[in-house]
Amino acid sequence: MVTVFECEDTLDGIFTAVYDAWASRLGHSAVRLQVRGADTMQLFAVYRSVVADGSKAERVARTIQNRMGGETFEKICQAAMAKDADKADAIYRVLVLGLSRGVSERDAKQVIWQLQDPNVCHVFELSRKVGHEAHRYMGFVRFRELENGVLFSEISSEHHVLSLIGDHFANRFPQENFLIWNRGCGDCLVHRADGVWFIVLDPPSELGKAMQLSEKEEEMQRLWKGFCQSISIRERENRALQRQMLPYRFQKWMTEGLVS
Amino acid sequence: MRIAAGQSLYEKLNILSDAAKYDVACTSSGTDRRGSGQGIGNCIAPGICHSFSADGRCISLLKILFTNECVFDCKYCINRASNDVERAAFTPDEVCTLTMEFYRRNYIEGLFLSSGVLRNPAYTMELLTATLYKLRTEHHFEGYIHVKVIPGAPQELVSRIGFLADRVSINLELPTAESLRLLAPHKTRRRILSPMRQVQTLRSENKQELVQYRSAPRFVPAGQSTQMIIGATPENDYQILSVAESLYQKFELKRVFYSAFVQVTEDPLLPALPGGPPLLREHRLYQADWLLRFYQFQADELLSEQHPNFNVFLDPKCDWALSHLEQFPVEVGSADYRTLLRVPGIGPRSAQRIVRARRMGRLDYETLRKMGVVLKRAVYFITCNGRQMYPLRMDEDFILRNLLGSGDHGRPAETVTYRQLSLFDDLQPERVLQAL
Ligand code: SF4
Numbered sequence: 301m302v303t304v305f306e307c308e309d310t311l312d313g314i315f316t317a318v319y320d321a322w323a324s325r326l327g328h329s330a331v332r333l334q335v336r337g338a339d340t341m342q343l344f345a346v347y348r349s350v351v352a353d354g355s356k357a358e359r360v361a362r363t364i365q366n367r368m369g370g371e372t373f374e375k376i377c378q379a380a381m382a383k384d385a386d387k388a389d390a391i392y393r394v395l396v397l398g399l400s401r402g403v404s405e406r407d408a409k410q411v412i413w414q415l416q417d418p419n420v421c422h423v424f425e426l427s428r429k430v431g432h433e434a435h436r437y438m439g440f441v442r443f444r445e446l447e448n449g450v451l452f453s454e455i456s457s458e459h460h461v462l463s464l465i466g467d468h469f470a471n472r473f474p475q476e477n478f479l480i481w482n483r484g485c486g487d488c489l490v491h492r493a494d495g496v497w498f499i500v501l502d503p504p505s506e507l508g509k510a511m512q513l514s515e516k517e518e519e520m521q522r523l524w525k526g527f528c529q530s531i532s533i534r535e536r537e538n539r540a541l542q543r544q545m546l547p548y549r550f551q552k553w554m555t556e557g558l559v560s
Numbered sequence: 561m562r563i564a565a566g567q568s569l570y571e572k573l574n575i576l577s578d579a580a581k582y583d584v585a586c587t588s589s590g591t592d593r594r595g596s597g598q599g600i601g602n603c604i605a606p607g608i609c610h611s612f613s614a615d616g617r618c619i620s621l622l623k624i625l626f627t628n629e630c631v632f633d634c635k636y637c638i639n640r641a642s643n644d645v646e647r648a649a650f651t652p653d654e655v656c657t658l659t660m661e662f663y664r665r666n667y668i669e670g671l672f673l674s675s676g677v678l679r680n681p682a683y684t685m686e687l688l689t690a691t692l693y694k695l696r697t698e699h700h701f702e703g704y705i706h707v708k709v710i711p712g713a714p715q716e717l718v719s720r721i722g723f724l725a726d727r728v729s730i731n732l733e734l735p736t737a738e739s740l741r742l743l744a745p746h747k748t749r750r751r752i753l754s755p756m757r758q759v760q761t762l763r764s765e766n767k768q769e770l771v772q773y774r775s776a777p778r779f780v781p782a783g784q785s786t787q788m789i790i791g792a793t794p795e796n797d798y799q800i801l802s803v804a805e806s807l808y809q810k811f812e813l814k815r816v817f818y819s820a821f822v823q824v825t826e827d828p829l830l831p832a833l834p835g836g837p838p839l840l841r842e843h844r845l846y847q848a849d850w851l852l853r854f855y856q857f858q859a860d861e862l863l864s865e866q867h868p869n870f871n872v873f874l875d876p877k878c879d880w881a882l883s884h885l886e887q888f889p890v891e892v893g894s895a896d897y898r899t900l901l902r903v904p905g906i907g908p909r910s911a912q913r914i915v916r917a918r919r920m921g922r923l924d925y926e927t928l929r930k931m932g933v934v935l936k937r938a939v940y941f942i943t944c945n946g947r948q949m950y951p952l953r954m955d956e957d958f959i960l961r962n963l964l965g966s967g968d969h970g971r972p973a974e975t976v977t978y979r980q981l982s983l984f985d986d987l988q989p990e991r992v993l994q995a996l
Contacts, residue, residue, distance in 0.1 A: 413916035416927050425930070439610040439620075443665045451664065469666075471595045472602045472703075476664070495597070520661050523573055530578040531623060532613035535822045535837055541616025545609075555667070556611060 302332050304342065307350040307388065309335040311380050311463075314388045315357035317350045318395060328396050333388035368398045369409040378434075379426035381460040383485075387426055393419035433457055434464040440546075441469070441480060442555045444521070445514040450477045452511070454553050456484035462499050465489075470497045481507055521555050528556045567648055573658065575648040579628040579639050580674055583731070583787060584819045588620040588669035588704040590782030591726050599700025601663060601670070603726065603782075607704075608669050621672035621706060622662055626650055626687055630676030632746040634733070636792050638824040639676045649678070652691040660699050670704030670726075671695070677746075681712035689717060692724040704782070709759075711751040718755050719762055719779075727782040727814070730756050732807070735800045739793035743829060756811050759784050763812075783814030790845065791838040792821040792830060797870050798863040801848055805859040808852065818845045844870035851876060854908050855901045878904045878963055881941060882956055888941040889948065892928065893918055904963075905938030925949050937963065 303326055307317035314335065321331040332345070365373045376391055397403070397420065398411040414420045443451035451473070462482055469478065470491050480489040481503060488503040551557060567575075589607030609618040627649035628639045638645060659671045673691065678684045688707055695701045707725040709718055722728060730752055734740045737749040759780060766779035786807060788800060804816040820837035823830065848870065851857040855877070862876050863869070871879045881888065881904050890899050892914055900911040910932040917923060917931065923944055929935050939949045940959045952958075 410916070410920060413913070414920040415913060415917040415931055416921050416923065421927070421930050435606075435608070438604075439608040439666075439669070441666050445665070453666075468602075468604070471597075473600060473664070474595055474597045475600065516661075520665065523570060523658065524662060524665070524667050526570060526574055527577050527622070528611060528613060528619065530574050531581050531619060532615045532617070533581055533822060534615075536615040536617075536820075536839065538616040539614060542612045542614055545616060545618070546612040554611070555665070 302330060302342065302345045304332045304334050304345045304347050305350050306334050306336050306347055308352050309337060309460075310352060311377060312354060312357040313350065313352040314380050314391060315360040316353045317388060318360050318392055319353075319356040320348070320350050321392060328393075331392075333392045334385075335388050338385040363399065364395065367405070367408045368395075368411060372398070372409065372412040375412055375427040376423060378430045378464065379423045381464060382426040382430050383459050384426055386422065390419045390422040390426075393417075394423050430459045430461065430464070433459050434461040436550070437461050437465055438468055440550045440554060441465075442553065443478060444555070445517045446511040447514050448511070449514065450479065450511075453478070453480045455480060455482050456549065456553060457482055458484060460485050460487070462487055462489045466491075466497050466499070470495070479507075525556050569654060569658075572648045572650055572654070573624070575646055576625045576628060576650060577623060579645075579676075580623045580625045580672075582638065582819065582822060582824070583623065583672075583674060583708075584617075584817045585706065585729060585785055585787060585815070586618055586620045586623055586672065587815070588706075590814055591704075593702065593726075593781070595702050599702045600660070601701055601703030603670075603702075603704050610666070610668055620669045621704065622659055622668045622670070623672040624650070624655070624658075624674075626655065626673060626675035626684070626691065627678050628676050629678050631679065632677050632744070634744040634747065635825070635827045635829050636733075636743055636789060636821065640825060643825050652687070652694050655691050656695050656699055656701075659695060659701065659703075663701070663703055668703075670706070672706040674708035675710065677710060681710040682714050682717065684710050685713040685717040685721065689721045689724065692721060696724050706782075709755050711747050711755070713755065715755075715758060718758055722759060722762060722780045723777050725780060727785060728759055728780050729785045729787070730759075731787045732803070733787070733789060734793050735788055735795040735803050736793070739795065743792065753811075756784065756786070756813075760811050783812070785815040785817060786813060787817040787819055789821050790818050790842050791833065796868040797841070797845065797848075798859070798865070798868040800845060801852075801859045801863060804845075804849060805852055816849060818842050818849070840872060841870070844872075844876060848876045856898055857902075873964060874960075875904075877902075878937065882960060882963075885954055885956060885959075888954065889943045890941065891943050891946065892923060893945060903938055903941045905934035905936070905941070907932070 303324070305317040305321045307313035317333045321333060324331065361373070364376060376394065379387055379391060394411060397414065397417065398408040412420060412424065415424060437455060437457060441453050441455060443453045446452050462480060466489050469480070473491070474495060475493050476491070477493050478491045482488065486502055488500045488507065489497065490500055491497040587607050588603070589605060591603050592605045593603040595602040607620060609620050611619040613619055627647070628645070629647045629649060630639045630641055633641045655673065662668045663670070673688055675684050675688060678687065692705060692707060705725045706727040706729065707721055709728050709730045711730065732752055733744055733747065740747055740749055762779050769776045770778065788803070790800065807813045807816055820839050820842040821833065822837045823833055848862055851862065852859065862880055870876055881902065890903060892900065897911055897915055900906050900914060901908065913931040914923065917927070925935065925944055928944065935949065940952055940962070
């Protein structure tokens, strides 16, 4: 009978589950990892609930970095941010390939390129998708200025991208107070002008609603919308291409709201 | 000259972005720069697209002219002196306000500032330099700046502005000196190439300096680019691509952009293009340009005097492979990186994956597909473990028919590929992932 280690859907949760499953000594083929909420209950399985534990997660993270290298570690972290029912188990299998006894140091660092293996391939693919979405949001996030000077943004991403774009925006706007509320995943990135940033899970649903826009905000939005129109070349118009590059799920949160 | 009195900022932006849009470059790529923490902004090497306009082009930079007044009279240009259009000019402060306010809201990655020639090239360059100086020193703007060098501007101004901008460009405008003489009487090849050479020289000196003093100011860190107008003059694709190649090799340009001619003014010297701008041709040139930059091809492998234009129906790489069937099929288990790159359906990313994965074990077709190899194109040209995916004839007509039948050639869908090729610029997903 398989033992399913069920964990919370965070990096700490997944790494703690890796730690517990490995330490259980049940054998790799007798365990399965799963994030909570993934709708895949199995009848013939024992479920164990994993409590996320920062120090266990930290140890797993350090082991991956040391043995499998920074490149692999980044890919695994990105894959862990994906919206995907099988990610935790796929990550576990990749770690088994790289961290099992007898794997040479050189091979451990190459495991992430062993794309013939379905789990490696899956992790690789997830990491690529998440990285791609995060990159798009670096461009598609739109801030509006509230009367107290705070920059406020709403997005709705498929994957958990906030932790991946936090450093980028913090470095870009070091002296701003800003919020990026991710309605898609129900979390919110908060950056304070003193340089500290963090992610709030389950922010209050009335967030920012009571706030007025700043005095010049509307004029700036008008200027930007005007620019987006005048910059297009009529003789080359291609709405299908525009929609393909900027799908509706992004547009609907953007100032220029291109939908005609 | 028409200048309406008391234009609002909205009206100016409208006029001066409309006048700037025929310059196709809008990329923000080529340099990594972390913000210092003291100002606002940073740069990441792959560049970032912030929006897409109705023509499907990426909006990355606030692309504007400082003024659309111009004493020159380039026949193809909407801002030419003899054209009757409404004129406007920003002040340096207005450009700064727009850039800062747009940037803070994450509308843009930075500024692309160009200009018509106001009075003379030196005067215009002074204005551009003053604007960038203000932006960098008063507003502490650390985002991306692309600035246009006005042909004929004095050398000292070029060397000054290069320390304020990330990228500079000087447009070649037309592929040959004769065409330039015909359509841009105030510009000469020499006045375009000499600042290009100057920027190249200063960049390489600056690189030396940076080796010694890491904190030395950086000169045009994202390199220089240029643009050629396609279809306004009679040059063939072979001439155009050869010019591009020599710009890459002899002037170390980062990008050459191709701009399908859009007829915006009337002139007996300009061709009539009833079919609209030559977009498919522009697209083929971008594909070929990509082959020069990332696939280690050379212009005269792709075209020749006898075969001077690209095939309308086939992309340049398939076209090349079909006329070199003797070099195929290649075995993906052992072919070197360069050979893999030449297989239709395999790109730099999938070639790299193949090379790394095959050290870890045998490949199969399913794995190749997952690595991003486009099998419907590649099958004719590869073997895997010594076997073709299914028995296929190595026969030009047979393959051609199948490639065309696969529905991704010469159809409107092509423009989509074109976008991915040309506007994502040096966006290498690997780099993006690393940057995160
Ligand atoms: S110099 Fe020529 S291309 Fe540039 S704005 Fe003036 S007329 Fe147009």
